[in-house]
Amino acid sequence: MAKRAKRRISRPWTKDDFRSLKAHSKARTPVVKISKAMKRTPGALRQKALRLGIPLGHRR
Numbered sequence: 001m002a003k004r005a006k007r008r009i010s011r012p013w014t015k016d017d018f019r020s021l022k023a024h025s026k027a028r029t030p031v032v033k034i035s036k037a038m039k040r041t042p043g044a045l046r047q048k049a050l051r052l053g054i055p056l057g058h059r060r
Contacts, residue, residue: 011040013048021045022054031057 024034049056
């Protein structure tokens with residue numbers, strides 16, 4: 001018996017989400033921590049940050 005995959009539910013981005021993402025970016029919070037705090041996948045956060053032109057994630 002095969003296990004069913006979880007259904008993806010996309011939540012719309014709010015102004016508060018954008019503010020939070022920008023604040024985490026300035027604080028240089030790791031993407032995994034942001035992901036848990038915002039309840040979004042790391043990939044979703046990286047894609048949205050890329051579209052907004054916000055630096056996020058790994059920096060050297």
